[in-house]
Amino acid sequence: MERTQIAQIPEAVGQRVRIQGFVHVVRDQKAIQFVIVRDRTGLVQVVVPRSSENDALNALVSELTRESAVTVVGDVAANPRVRLGGVEIHCAKLVVESLAEAALPIDLGGRTDTASTKRLDWRFLDLRQPRYQLLFDVQTTAEHAMRSFWVSEGFVEIHSPKLMGSPSESRAELFSLDYFGQTAYLAQSPQFYKQMAMAAGLERVFEIGPVFRADPSQTTRHAAEFTSVDMEMSWIGSHEDVMALEERWLRYVLEHVQAAHGDAIAEQYGVAVEVPTLPFPRLTMAEAQALLRKAGYTPPADSRPGDLDPGGERVVCEAIRRDHDHAFVFITDYPVSVRPFYHMRHPDDPTLTRSFDLLWKGVEITTGAQREHRYDILRAQAVEKGLSPEPLQFYLDFFRYGCPPHGGLGFGLGRMLMILLEQPSLREVTFLHRTLNRLTP
16 A cells, blocks of 8 residues: 555545654543654544454554654544544554654653754754754755756756865865865865856856855854855856846745745744845945944944944845835945955946845845956956965966856855744754754764
8 A cells, every 4th residue: 555645634535545654642542542643744633442452553552652653554534623634544553663762852842942952962853843844845945946947047057076175265264174195175165166167168057055164153144064056157247137137036936935835934934935026126335334324333343344244234124124115135346355356346446346245134145246257357356365376276277268257146045044934043944054063963
């Protein structure tokens, strides 16, 4: 007999089915026993009457523990009094595939507030909760929509190496390791290889993959390893072309998430998925700084001049929501001092770059720019930033034999999910979170 998923049970009234899942609740009463079984699609009530004919089955149910893995065979019957879909299964056979220990290390029922560190210690149990099952459904839908949009726009997917012989952006925040007797680095981003693809004539590329940052920050939106979503495109006029494509891409993705999971997200997270209108509002960095001054916001003393700190990002987004009724805003034209050497300078003001960040609900989720594609200028900008050209020569070589004007962006998948579902930390939306003090499980 084939397995039936629990979500399909209401369609199987009058039929014998075979379900498999975890024991959610056991109600062991004098006259009748109830077992609530859960799989990734939902919950169903299994009924076992107490009788002499059911002695062995009754004894088995009495010994069941929560979260045990079971197989149940039984007949589906309608019962309007049952809140779980108005149906139940009258059990004919129950097999305990794996008996769980009686005392669970964390509370999966929501009766107590288990500390997040302990939940992460037992993440495989933590993820059994329906809200996390939904999380990965949302992530899958979002990634599929991302890829579908890109393919429809003529993009191709690449898989860049994560082991590098030289830093991918700078020597800060690098993980190094021994590589057959020489030093290698874990990639901070696929940036250099995306640009190599532009020099190779691929014109439009994307990648969804892991990146690594040796960042000791313990904030809610930083991680040592995370999934980066990247794209790069050739023959652009400026960074405006990249922003125009990103806003269309994001609207497409959120449309698909809303259609597939909007109701479930509202139920599990209490959040309404908002599909944004186009175009997104835009502010130059100078305009954003003026907005903050007008709002009376003073950034922390350690903030970088010409950049936005997290508090400033929130104030800007609050103003955009109030004045434009929009959750997104592009911040453009960052000064050279806070941008990488490969960002193109403004032709009319060489102190500014053709770059942008995208803020969503008060948090930065994207950094993008038009890249400098002219060899001599790019090399000079690296030197100006205090970088030695020699370790970068493999990258600089990409631009020696003709390279089209191009630009792109990097986008944090975890941050997107964190903001979309309005969760307090990346650890809540990551399969296994990696930070300064967490390398297991």
